[in-house]
Amino acid sequence: EDQVTQSPEALRLQEGESSSLNCSYTVSGLRGLFWYRQDPGKGPEFLFTLYSAGEEKEKERLKATLTKKESFLHITAPKPEDSATYLCAVNGGGGNKLTFGTGTQLKVEL
Amino acid sequence: DTEVTQTPKHLVMGMTNKKSLKCEQHMGHRAMYWYKQKAKKPPELMFVYSYEKLSINESVPSRFSPECPNSSLLNLHLHALQPEDSALYLCASSQDGVGGGETQYFGPGTRLLVL
Numbered sequence A: 001e002d003q004v005t006q007s008p009e010a011l012r013l014q015e016g017e018s019s020s021l022n023c024s025y026t027v028s029g030l031r032g033l034f035w036y037r038q039d040p041g042k043g044p045e046f047l048f049t050l051y052s053a054g055e056e057k058e059k060e061r062l063k064a065t066l067t068k069k070e071s072f073l074h075i076t077a078p079k080p081e082d083s084a085t086y087l088c089a090v091n092g093g094g095g096n097k098l099t100f101g102t103g104t105q106l107k108v109e110l
Numbered sequence B: 001d002t003e004v005t006q007t008p009k010h011l012v013m014g015m016t017n018k019k020s021l022k023c024e025q026h027m028g029h030r031a032m033y034w035y036k037q038k039a040k041k042p043p044e045l046m047f048v049y050s051y052e053k054l055s056i057n058e059s060v061p062s063r064f065s066p067e068c069p070n071s072s073l074l075n076l077h078l079h080a081l082q083p084e085d086s087a088l089y090l091c092a093s094s095q096d097g098v099g100g101g102e103t104q105y106f107g108p109g110t111r112l113l114v115l
Helices: none
Strands: A003-007 A010-014 A019-026 A030-038 A045-050 A056-059 A062-066 A070-075 A084-092 A104-109 B004-007 B010-013 B018-025 B031-037 B044-050 B053-057 B064-070 B073-079 B087-094 B110-114
Touching: A003 A084, A010 A019, A019 A030, A019 A084, A030 A070, A045 A056, A045 A062, A045 A070, A070 A084, B004 B087, B010 B018, B018 B031, B018 B087, B031 B073, B044 B064, B044 B073, B053 B064
Parallel strands: A010 A104, B010 B110
Antiparallel strands: A003 A019, A019 A070, A030 A045, A030 A084, A056 A062, A062 A070, A084 A104, B004 B018, B018 B073, B031 B044, B031 B087, B044 B053, B064 B073, B087 B110
């Protein structure tokens, strides 16, 4: 059974204070690891898909990396508008079913 | 365009009502999904349609009935719901749901309250 653990559960940063979110996973055969951003009461917004260890992807202040056991979402010089819950999900085994972590709630303060 | 639309945005219904949630995508995707999300929890998969056929039913109670009229539309028919069914209902789509590793694009959700 696929498992995803995200840490920390909550993170409070000052504007401009860079940090990283962690997603540890266990899958029988990784087909894809996904990062989403979710604002309260809204649907998850797609950020990145990673497929193999060593892969990295960037978008504005965000950078996602992948190893064989975990993924990191690095946030460089965050702004208050980056405040959201960040969800990590994996697809392993057959089909296209996603297993989600419980998310990291990020708050960036001025 | 990676847009998935859902209607209505909000829905309040009694336990004896029948209502439907609607989802639409125009990305040419052949797989569509229904998820349920409770407050401060991750989305939970309910149903998957691939090429308009139900491919996954995660043992969802029969008071939830999905329907895929064509490759762009997905409905969720609701009947005799319980208050604990109150949640955010999310629709998503992906390429075809067959090979794995596909990115799923989510809609904004329907906030459902059952009284």
